[in-house]
Amino acid sequence: MHADRRPRSVTRADVARYAGVSTAVVSYVLNDGPKAVAPLTRERVLDAVRVLGYRPNAAARALSMGSADMFGLLVHDNRSPFFAELCHALDQASADNGRSLLIVNSDREQVSTSEQIRDLVSRQIGGLIIADVLTAREQSLVEALGIPTVVIGQFGETDGLHSVGVDxxxxxxxxxxxxxxxxxxxxxxxxxxxxxxxxxxxxxxxxxxxxxxxxxxxxxxxxxxxxxxxxxxxxxxxxxxxxxxxxxxxxxxxxxxxxxxxxxxxxxxxxxxxxxxxxxxxxxxxxxxxxxxxxEEMAHAAVSILLKAGDQRRHHEFSTELRVRESCGCTVV
CATH class of the missing domain: 3.40.50.2300 (Response regulator)
Structure with a gap:
């Protein structure tokens, strides 16, 4: 009988040892509470997560088993005509690549964006698309979770994350x-x-x-x-x-x-x-x-980035095209 030579998954205890804190403190940092953590301690924990490649159990299990066939989309408000069309384009691009899309609105009351990000990751998604502006703290959480992520439709390049958008x-x-x-x-x-x-x-x-x-x-x-x-x-x-x-x-x-x-x-x-x-x-x-x-082009680029995500972060920029109609004073036949 051969010994199981698969590498052991990094645990929360490993992160705690690396950062020199308790597992409870690691939990407080990753769950954004319920107890506050000093900024320097928080940075030590997030650094340990990045160095060790720690992933929350559900996401790590999905990725290791090859069953992460669903992407998560965090969108500001899909009632907006623009975001509704963006959601549809991303859903189609995901389907074209054999993936489904789970959509969550970030403007929910009484639920923080950090909680929504953690909830999406816990649902065994294989990648995260963010169509919203993140705070520095929320971005640190995304980076710490280590899941392939792309930001779409924001103002230019997003340091530390892949991004897609227009000028x-x-x-x-x-x-x-x-x-x-x-x-x-x-x-x-x-x-x-x-x-x-x-x-x-x-x-x-x-x-x-x-x-x-x-x-x-x-x-x-x-x-x-x-x-x-x-x-x-x-x-x-x-x-x-x-x-x-x-x-x-x-x-x-x-x-x-x-x-x-x-x-x-x-x-x-x-x-x-x-x-x-x-x-x-x-x-x-x-x-x-x-x-x-x-x-449509932006959506396909975002999905492609998730499927081929590497360590080198990049911004994929598209051009807009002026569609001329009557509101400006032009006569359109």
Missing amino acids: FAVGARGATAHLIGHGYRDIAFAGSAARYDERERGWRDALSAAGLPLGPLVHVPFTHQGGYEAGMQLMRGPRRPRAVMAASDQIAIGMLAAFGQHSVRVPHDIAVASFDGTVSADFVWPRLTTAVQPL
Whole structure:
């Protein structure tokens, strides 16, 4: 009889010994509680997890048995038209590669993003796709869990993780330049209320390159209601802009509702361009001129990265394409 020569799995006790702490402290770090852990101790534990290659039992078992045929997707809110289309593209790309997709919304109340990440990993997923902005602490947790991970649709490269996305600044700059090409000189921007948006930088760059002053700047949530509020703010401002660059189709559609309610004609009174290229952009009137994100290509790239994930982290960047419709003032046959 031959001895079983398979390598022994790294245990929580191994991590504790390496870090010089108790197994309880390791548990507190990986579960983000219930007791707080000093920052330096936490870093020692996470470093031990990375060095030893420790994985929570369920994920390690799935990977070692070759049964991890499901990916997990953490998405901010799949009710959003953009994220709904992204989820569909990722589901199709996963299916094309013989994988299923488990989708979890990160905007749930009373459940932290860290808890959701741990829950997904415990369900024997073979890889994790993140369509949300992670805090530094959440990213440290993902790296410590050691599961193949890719971030999709965020602003540029994500240090320490694979990432897929578009150049938001270049796309928004092109859409704003298109508005400038119509002769509009007072162009507003409506975008993220949460953080500085690369699309805002693209808007600024386009106006600066054309020697134009910045138009009104409105920060609102990425929702239809946020767009409606942006439209109301722009109409109540000291001067009404001649055009608006919206950071998403959802915001632009909300603005169309506000403008229409107050008899402001698009594009005759205010022209609009937007970002994302969702299906809904072609089913409002006027139809939206929008910078299209190539979701199918991005989804296939993300899945490919998970299937071939290596130690060298990379960012796969795509270009947007401006889809011209009537909201900017163009006549489309």
